[in-house]
Amino acid sequence: GAVVSQHPSRVICKSGTSVKIECRSLDFQATTMFWYRQFPKKSLMLMATSNEGSKATYEQGVEKDKFLINHASLTLSTLTVTSAHPEDSSFYICSATHLGQLGNTIYFGEGSWLTVV
Amino acid sequence: EDQVTQSPEALRLQEGESSSLNCSYTVSGLRGLFWYRQDPGKGPEFLFTLYSAGEEKEKERLKATLTKKESFLHITAPKPEDSATYLCAVQEDTGRRALTFGSGTRLQVQP
Numbered sequence: 001g002a003v004v005s006q007h008p009s010r011v012i013c014k015s016g017t018s019v020k021i022e023c024r025s026l027d028f029q030a031t032t033m034f035w036y037r038q039f040p041k042k043s044l045m046l047m048a049t050s051n052e053g054s055k056a057t058y059e060q061g062v063e064k065d066k067f068l069i070n071h072a073s074l075t076l077s078t079l080t081v082t083s084a085h086p087e088d089s090s091f092y093i094c095s096a097t098h099l100g101q102l103g104n105t106i107y108f109g110e111g112s113w114l115t116v117v
Numbered sequence: 118e119d120q121v122t123q124s125p126e127a128l129r130l131q132e133g134e135s136s137s138l139n140c141s142y143t144v145s146g147l148r149g150l151f152w153y154r155q156d157p158g159k160g161p162e163f164l165f166t167l168y169s170a171g172e173e174k175e176k177e178r179l180k181a182t183l184t185k186k187e188s189f190l191h192i193t194a195p196k197p198e199d200s201a202t203y204l205c206a207v208q209e210d211t212g213r214r215a216l217t218f219g220s221g222t223r224l225q226v227q228p
Contacts, residue, residue: 006160009222043204043218044161056124097214104149104208106216108160 140205
């Protein structure tokens with residue numbers, strides 16, 4: 001089946017630095033990808049919609065200058081957390097829509113754990 | 118505003134004890150209702166998409182059903198490996214393609 005891959009799966013960075021997380025659709029093209037954030041024992045909260053070739057659409061309350069999203073190709077979206085702070089530590093998950101024989105299916109990546117120290 | 122409510126919040130079953138998880142939703146128009154399984158520290162694993170009331174889908178011990186107001190995930194004769202958090206999400210039939218998630222049901226199946 002369709003696969004969405006994220007990298008890195010775990011990253012530790014120092015406060016004030018930036019870190020980039022990649023999301024790839026491995027065997028299908030995705031014009032739209034989504035970025036979510038998940039806190040422990042909580043559900044997924046949508047951060048932004050990543051559109052290939054255009055600017056991302058951010059949810060209310062999400063700082064677009066802090067969470068930079070780039071969707072440069074039909075198989076790759078990146079999330080860069082700039083000037084990271086400990087409160088940015090979280091589980092970040094991306095997803096992509098696959099239109100196939102099963103219909104409209106949205107697949108998720110394995111997630112990326114970010115720890116800011 | 119879309120709302121997705123899952124119940125119960127947590128469920129503990131004995132192996133072989135069948136049960137159902139509920140997902141109630143409120144949307145102006147439903148494009149699809151999705152069920153996912155999530156293991157600790159992992160991304161959600163796709164299970165089903167349901168599109169219209171009356172639709173049912175099955176996969177191994179899982180069966181998902183849909184009405185105009187809610188969806189059920191029936192688990193028949195669960196095994197310990199079915200222990201996970203089950204997430205329900207809805208997608209509107211508007212231009213917004215992102216999913217709105219419920220808070221999930223944490224299922225624990227004891228041997």
